[in-house]
Amino acid sequence: MTNTHLAFMIGLLGSIHCIGMCGPLAFAVPVLKPGWRYLLWDKLSYQAGRIISYCILGVVIGILGKQIWLAGLQNGVSIMSGLLILLAAASRLFNFSIRTNNSVLLKPFYKLFNYALKHKANHLIIGMLNGLLPCGFVYLALAGAVNTGSITEAVEYMFWFGTGTVPLMLIAGISAGFTGLAFRRKINKMLPWLMICLGIWFIFRGLQLDIPYLSPAKSGTITECR
Structure with missing residues (x-):
């Protein structure tokens, strides 16, 4: 699996989670013309x-x-990621919490988002604000992007991650939510296992065990910034 395929799959599977988490924000954005x-x-x-924000x-x-x-x-x-x-x-599987200060991170975002809604900002601008919302799956994508070693490849990684989120988020935005709570709960139970697979993949990648695709050997070259 290539980096772009991995990024797309993270986005596609993560979008099911996003419908429940940041989907209500998307549903709150009014359509100005019938x-x-x-x-x-x-x-x-x-x-x-x-x-655009992901890029x-x-x-x-x-x-x-x-x-x-x-x-x-x-x-x-890579190993630390x-x-x-x-x-x-x-933390998801065994229900223990990792302390984060999300309220501090989210406060300025919600202020900007409410300001944009109040002044009927363009949907493109509101989408860019939403793309900056702290999110676990965005962090996962960034962990993958930082391991690409190239600005161009990192942008490409985040582009395909964002593209992967589009199909379900677009359908949800048009239909105002097409998945039920029970379905999202089932998907959310699968997400930690996806995270485990990604975590193991990053560790093997860092160990460089000379296993094709999973843990390639060190090439001895450094990717040039393009």
Whole structure:
């Protein structure tokens, strides 16, 4: 599985979780003009805005990842990313909490989002704000992007992650939520196992055991910043 395929699958599976978490924000964005054409255009603009924000995050994380590769720390970062993902998965499976200060992170976001809604901002702008919302699956995608070692590849990784979230989020936005609570709960029970697979993959990748695709050997070259 290539990085882009992995990113797309994280986005696709994560979007089911997102419908329950940030979906209500998408549903709260009003359509300013009646008609299916305007509805579809507004929802597509909203999704495009999220992808733009993910690509911007990809630039930032790509710069960081490039410095990590230049310093020769990519293997350690890959292993550390895998361990953190496994810890997050364990917290879901065994119901223990990892203390975070999400209220502080979310407060300025909600202020901006409410301001945008109040002043009837363009759906593209509102989507860009939504793309910056702290989210566990965005963190997973960023963990993968930082391990690409190239700004271009990091942006590409985040683009395909965002693209993976579009199909279900777009359908949910148009239909105002097409999945029931029971279905989302079943999917959420599967998500920790996906996280475990990703965590193990990052660890094996960092160990460089010369296993094709899973744990390739060190190539001895550094990806150039494109």
